[in-house]
Amino acid sequence: MAYLTLSKITKRYxxxxxxxxxxxxxxxxEFVSFLGPSGCGKTTTLRMVAGFExxxxxxxxxxxxxxxSKAPNQRNVGMIxxxxxxxxxxxVAQNIGFGLRIRKEPESAVTQRVKEMIxxxxxxxxxxxxxxxxxxxxQQRVALARALANRPQVLLLDEPLSALDAKIxxxxxxxxxxxxxxxxxxxxxxxxxxxxxxxxxxxVVVMYDGKVEQLGTPSDIYNFPKTAFVANFVGxxxxxxxxxxxxxxxxxxxxxxxxxxxxxxxxxxxGDQVRMSIRPERFSFASEEKKENVLDCxxxxxxxxxxxxxxxxxxxxxxxxxxxxxxxxxELLKVGEKAQVTCSRQAVLVLDSPIEATSPQKDLLETDGIxxxx
Amino acid sequence: MNxxxxxxxxxxxxxxxxxxxxxxxLIPLYATLRHSLRMERDVIGFRAYERAFADPSFLETFLLxxxxxxxxxxASIILxxxxxxxxxxxxxxxxxxxxxxxxxxxxxxxxILVFGLIRIYSSPIGIPFTGINLLQPLTTTKLGTYTxxxxxxxVLAMPYMYRSxxxxxxTVDIRTLTxxxxxxxxxxxxxxxxxxxxxxxSALLSGALLTFAIVVGEVTLASFLGVDAFGPYLxxxxxxxxxEPAALSFVTFLLTWFAMGLIQLVTGGxxxxxxxx
Numbered sequence: 001m002a003y004l005t006l007s008k009i010t011k012r013y014x015x016x017x018x019x020x021x022x023x024x025x026x027x028x029x030e031f032v033s034f035l036g037p038s039g040c041g042k043t044t045t046l047r048m049v050a051g052f053e054x055x056x057x058x059x060x061x062x063x064x065x066x067x068x069s070k071a072p073n074q075r076n077v078g079m080i081x082x083x084x085x086x087x088x089x090x091x092v093a094q095n096i097g098f099g100l101r102i103r104k105e106p107e108s109a110v111t112q113r114v115k116e117m118i119x120x121x122x123x124x125x126x127x128x129x130x131x132x133x134x135x136x137x138x139q140q141r142v143a144l145a146r147a148l149a150n151r152p153q154v155l156l157l158d159e160p161l162s163a164l165d166a167k168i169x170x171x172x173x174x175x176x177x178x179x180x181x182x183x184x185x186x187x188x189x190x191x192x193x194x195x196x197x198x199x200x201x202x203x204v205v206v207m208y209d210g211k212v213e214q215l216g217t218p219s220d221i222y223n224f225p226k227t228a229f230v231a232n233f234v235g236x237x238x239x240x241x242x243x244x245x246x247x248x249x250x251x252x253x254x255x256x257x258x259x260x261x262x263x264x265x266x267x268x269x270x271g272d273q274v275r276m277s278i279r280p281e282r283f284s285f286a287s288e289e290k291k292e293n294v295l296d297c298x299x300x301x302x303x304x305x306x307x308x309x310x311x312x313x314x315x316x317x318x319x320x321x322x323x324x325x326x327x328x329x330x331e332l333l334k335v336g337e338k339a340q341v342t343c344s345r346q347a348v349l350v351l352d353s354p355i356e357a358t359s360p361q362k363d364l365l366e367t368d369g370i371x372x373x374x
Numbered sequence: 375m376n377x378x379x380x381x382x383x384x385x386x387x388x389x390x391x392x393x394x395x396x397x398x399x400l401i402p403l404y405a406t407l408r409h410s411l412r413m414e415r416d417v418i419g420f421r422a423y424e425r426a427f428a429d430p431s432f433l434e435t436f437l438l439x440x441x442x443x444x445x446x447x448x449a450s451i452i453l454x455x456x457x458x459x460x461x462x463x464x465x466x467x468x469x470x471x472x473x474x475x476x477x478x479x480x481x482x483x484x485x486i487l488v489f490g491l492i493r494i495y496s497s498p499i500g501i502p503f504t505g506i507n508l509l510q511p512l513t514t515t516k517l518g519t520y521t522x523x524x525x526x527x528x529v530l531a532m533p534y535m536y537r538s539x540x541x542x543x544x545t546v547d548i549r550t551l552t553x554x555x556x557x558x559x560x561x562x563x564x565x566x567x568x569x570x571x572x573x574x575x576s577a578l579l580s581g582a583l584l585t586f587a588i589v590v591g592e593v594t595l596a597s598f599l600g601v602d603a604f605g606p607y608l609x610x611x612x613x614x615x616x617x618e619p620a621a622l623s624f625v626t627f628l629l630t631w632f633a634m635g636l637i638q639l640v641t642g643g644x645x646x647x648x649x650x651x
Contacts, residue, residue, distance in 0.1 A: 052553055072556040083547055085554035089572035098568075099558035143554075150558060 003028040009058035020210040029184040033197035036207035078147030082159040084139040086131040093127045099150040117145035137168040155187040228351045231277045238320045242276040257316035261348035275351045282347035283322030286340035410620035422617035439604035443589035446527040447582045450535045458539045476536040484594040526595045534584035542577020
């Protein structure tokens with residue numbers, strides 16, 4: 001039996017369906033991220049686990065105990081907020097010891113635990129400072145220590161890194177993950193930052209419009225997106241409308257250019273419309289030994305992005321992007337030159353839910369800077 | 375930064391408005407002080423002060439008004455802090471109606487309030503047609519009258535107290551602090567007393583000071599309810615004596631300023647701490 005179960009969770013505000021049939025089983029010590037754009041229901045789901053919202057229907061079971069309707073202060077759940085939420089009238093040590101004093105633990109035990117927690121977050125020199133005397137990163141570490149001091153059964157993190165600058169965000173997320181692993185605590189992390197979610201999670205739940213789009217390991221989510229939304233939201237992606245040419249051989253065509261795929265197309269028939277996608281890094285310039293998916297192209301544009309070089313190629317009538325590692329000693333092709341690119345059959349993904357070129361979903365994604373080609 | 379460069383930071387017109395504002399307050403104060411020192415012909419002295427302090431009624435009424443002010447402040451905090459907190463947290467849509475209600479004392483004169491109180495609470499309150507009395511007349515006993523006057527003062531001080539508390543709560547993220555405390559296992563009582571109140575301490579003290587000033591100088595409610603408070607005493611004194619009321623007004627003013635200074639001293643650092651967050 002799972003340590004934390006969210007079963008058929010639904011949340012409505014009046015007529016608005018905010019979370020729709022959410023299901024998740026988590027093991028003890030697992031780190032799961034809820035990833036999605038603003039308004040997808042990820043924070044509402046987290047708040048239902050915390051007890052700040054009560055599900056309209058469904059159950060939340062924590063360690064065999066039904067906590068669905070329990071008050072927040074009756075659940076042993078620690079929460080970290082985007083705005084730190086440290087008590088301004090208390091010092092670092094008082095903030096960390098707050099929950100323990102509420103539980104009326106002996107003062108000696110409180111002092112000992114506070115000391116442990118301060119040492120865990122490396123803020124020994126700041127124990128007597130007030131929150132306003134600390135930087136954002138330090139305040140969030142104190143919030144982490146305060147939440148952990150109570151030995152919660154689950155740690156909930158509601159976009160805890162969003163208010164911090166880029167460098168601190170990366171170092172603090174690694175620190176959070178390291179502490180979570182050391183203590184073996186079960187954690188749910190809410191974020192709209194795909195890099196954050198993919199880099200520190202055991203599993204990722206991608207949400208859109210109140211629904212779970214895909215649940216899987218970071219590698220699964222990135223390499224094998226199941227829906228058009230996941231494919232577009234996570235990472236950079238080429239997408240195009242395609243037509244099934246030969247279901248038995250796994251062949252599809254984009255504007256007359258054939259691509260082979262490992263996707264099982266046997267349930268489809270010739271002429272069916274599908275949505276295909278290829279990650280830019282899965283393209284490479286064709287070498288002689290390559291036999292499959294060797295495609296003629298014209299170089300349209302070259303963009304230097306530091307560690308990688310992004311090349312826009314025209315394959316048939318469709319623009320695709322390919323990424324190659326930057327190598328200063330390698331001479332790149334020039335714009336307007338003809339070339340051949342290739343990709344493996346595994347790299348050609350056929351998505352479960354085709355989207356139309358003019359759908360609002362696509363417009364939204366393109367404004368987010370995700371590549372698309374139609 | 376030295377003092378001179380601090381002063382130079384402000385423009386000429388800032389100084390003009392500041393000086394005009396200061397004169398508006400200081401000239402009447404100076405006039406009161408000057409008047410209070412000239413009780414004896416051609417002599418500047420403290421005779422008016424000596425006579426005012428020698429009257430035992432001064433101390434009695436002043437102490438009573440102070441006690442009533444403290445009672446009003448405590449009762450106002452008990453009523454207004456949880457109300458303003460709950461409105462901010464759970465029923466923000468009720469803010470407009472609450473603000474309207476708290477502004478009513480500016481529109482409805484104190485005389486109407488006191489007659490309303492006397493009319494309702496000077497006879498027993500019971501369930502109609504049953505002969506059962508729920509409340510005995512309050513105006514017939516001292517404790518009852520004091521309860522009535524404190525309730526009346528709470529109404530008069532409400533616009534100031536509510537606004538102070540509400541503004542104080544606006545400066546801290548009440549919702550997130552509440553949720554953080556809840557997730558750490560705190561009950562509502564603990565949240566209000568250990569998290570909310572300490573973080574709005576400056577605002578509470580400002581509201582308390584304004585309430586104190588209103589109660590100590592209030593005349594209408596005390597006169598009609600027959601309470602020997604400082605306001606009616608000062609009023610009566612003013613009808614019979616020329617210099618003592620000026621002396622007492624000046625002393626009361628100084629006491630209020632002293633209290634303000636004390637509040638600034640006590641809360642200055644803490645208020646800044648909360649604000650900086």
